[in-house]
Amino acid sequence: SGGNYNVRGICVAGSPGFLIGWNEYLAWGATALGSDNGDLFQERLSEDRSEFLFKDVWYPTQSTTEVINVRNEEPVEITVSKTIHGPLVDSFLKGAGRAENFSLKYVAIDEMKTPITGMLSMMRSRNWEEFTGGLSDYMFPGIHVVYADVSGNIGYHTAAAIPIRSGRLGLPQIGWTGGEEWIGYVPFEDLPHVLNPSLGFVASANHLPVGDWYPYSLTIGTGGTGHNPRSMRLYELLDNQNDFTLSSFSEIHRDNVSAIARDFLDLADLLLQRNLLSQSSSRLLNVFSDWDYRLVENSRAADIAETLVQTMHRSLRVDSSTATLASKYGGGHAGNIFLLRSVLSENEIYGMLTDEEELAVWVNQVIETATANIREGTSQVRPLVMVYQANLEGFPSILPNANRIMPSLTTTSANTIWSQLGNSYTQVVDLSNIDNSRAFLPPGISEDPRSPHFFDQVALWVAGETRPAPLSREEVMKYAELVRILPSSVTEKSDKVGAE
Incomplete structure (x- = not known):
């Protein structure tokens, strides 16, 4: 805290701007948008x-x-x-x-602005208007932002400077004609956003909550439009909550159920009852007879389910035998989820499956392709060593002595909410009692391998727990190990003038 700021959160080392954080009035979180800037x-x-x-x-x-x-x-x-x-x-x-x-x-390169300006404004804001005012100055990298404040407001806003292109998407633009130049950026007020939705909650799992009706191409490379396996489960859990508490959010944080695998297996079982599955597909389903739908380590059923989910991702295509389903439901995980929700709901209400022959072709193909991948050993390989500061592909550790052995984790699948390998930071903010908030940063608070705090959050990481993260000075001082006062240039100048 200092001056107009009393804020806590996470930032890039050396940067004063918090990408995720909270103050005494509001809290915000962010996930990667992956927009093409x-x-x-x-x-x-x-x-x-x-x-x-x-x-x-x-x-x-x-x-x-x-x-x-x-x-x-x-x-x-x-x-x-x-x-x-x-x-x-x-x-x-x-x-x-x-x-x-x-x-x-x-x-x-083009804009002589920095996202720090926007983040600093967000950090000292007191309400949605001030917060989005700061967010409008944020330009890159693209993020999804979720918001809540002490007045009970909740909101979502996409934040990025996304070019409006006149040329061909995904290809180099022709530079010498002037006919494929950028024509500005998507206006901030036209970026996807909502305040106090009727749904009663806001959430982001890197998915973009717009459909093909949205007038701009946001050129996203993370998550995609519509639901993905994590957002599907996240919305499912939030929709079933009657009360939101620190405890309930902690449970959601540790959730490792694969809703998409569960629904796919439910559909496969319906087709099996109709004698529409091949013998090889039927045999594979026996593996899941007592599976609880959790993607955990050292579980054969979970490994096979993960392979099924990965195989599903690109399985609906308009240029294949699944063309009818792809045209009706779309492709990618968003199409998979739309399909599964639609046909299972139809079966529950009417006891029938429209397009059951096409569904049988799709399910058999997914299972048989996944089975072949399992035989070829193409399932996920877990990293054994955490390489220190190897941020660029193909580059070795800059300090091999700082490498650490990967701890034994419960859930490493990127298709779960918990997804421990992708768990870069966690905060659970209690806006009714700000000093009751909690957070943790794996694997440690410090980036310095010489620090005792370099690897001090591993136990919390493994267990899916958090630590106290108070905001008031009185409560923060209870955990202080060292207090260092940094004189400002203004203070130094005043002291010098006074001495003279």
Whole structure:
């Protein structure tokens, strides 16, 4: 706390902005949106690369020299050349032809803004209007934000600067004609949002709560539109809650039931009763005779169910024998979930399955493909070592002595709410008694391997528990190990003037 701030949460080390957190008035959480905030533009350059073409006019490229300091080595100098769209990145692209030149247009390069401004405003806000005012200054990376305040309001808002594209989605844009330029960003007020929905709760599991009626392409790469296996189960649990308490949220945090696998097996059982399953599919179902639908480690039924869920993901396609179902329900996990909910509800109400032959083809294909994957040993391999600060693919640990052995976890499946391997941070905020809030950061509070707090949250991580996270100074001081007062430049200047 200090000045206008009395806030707690999580941020990137060295950054003052909390991506997730709470103050005495409100709390917010965030999940990754995965929006595409950049495009490659194919450029036409002069033979010596000193000029680029744009709308029939040749312009000079701008070049700067960047110096990269390397520990125990000589500094490395690179020359960066830019067009109107951004830096030329040919040397970083695999498969680009010799005569092909590409620049990168990216929100973080284009806009001289930082998400810190928005986050600082969010951190000192006192209500939805102030909070979304700060959120409107947040530009990247894209996030889903859930919100609650002491007045009983709840809300959801997508936050990102998402370009409105005039060119082809998913392909490099043509850079020399001017016909495929960005035409601004999706207006903040048009991004998906809701305040106090009739549903009675807001939630995000990286899914985008809009359908094909939404007028903009948010180019998301995480979760997708509609439900995914985690959001399906999360909504199911929240919808069945009569009262929301710290205890009930802790139970939800530790939930590892696969609702999508459960419903798929229910449909398979209905088809089995109608003699529409193959012999191999029927045999596999015996594995699940006493399974409790939990995706836990060291369970053959859970491993096979996880493989079924993974196989389902791309199983509904308009160019295959599942074309009828794909056209009716859509593809991906959103299509799977829509299909399962629809046909099981229909059977419960009317005792019938429309398209039962097509459903039998789909279920048999999923089971038989999953069985083949299990035989080939393509099920998930769990990491045994936690590599210290290996954030880029193919790069080794920057400090091997800081690597740690992976603890024994209960649920590592990314298709569950608990999903311990993906559990980067947890907070449960009690807005009725702010000092009653709880949180934890696995595997430890400190990023410094020399600190006793580097690996001190592992027991909580393994058990799915949290630790006290009070906000008031009085309660925080009960857990303090060290108090360090950092003088501000204003204080130092005042002291100096006073001494003179």
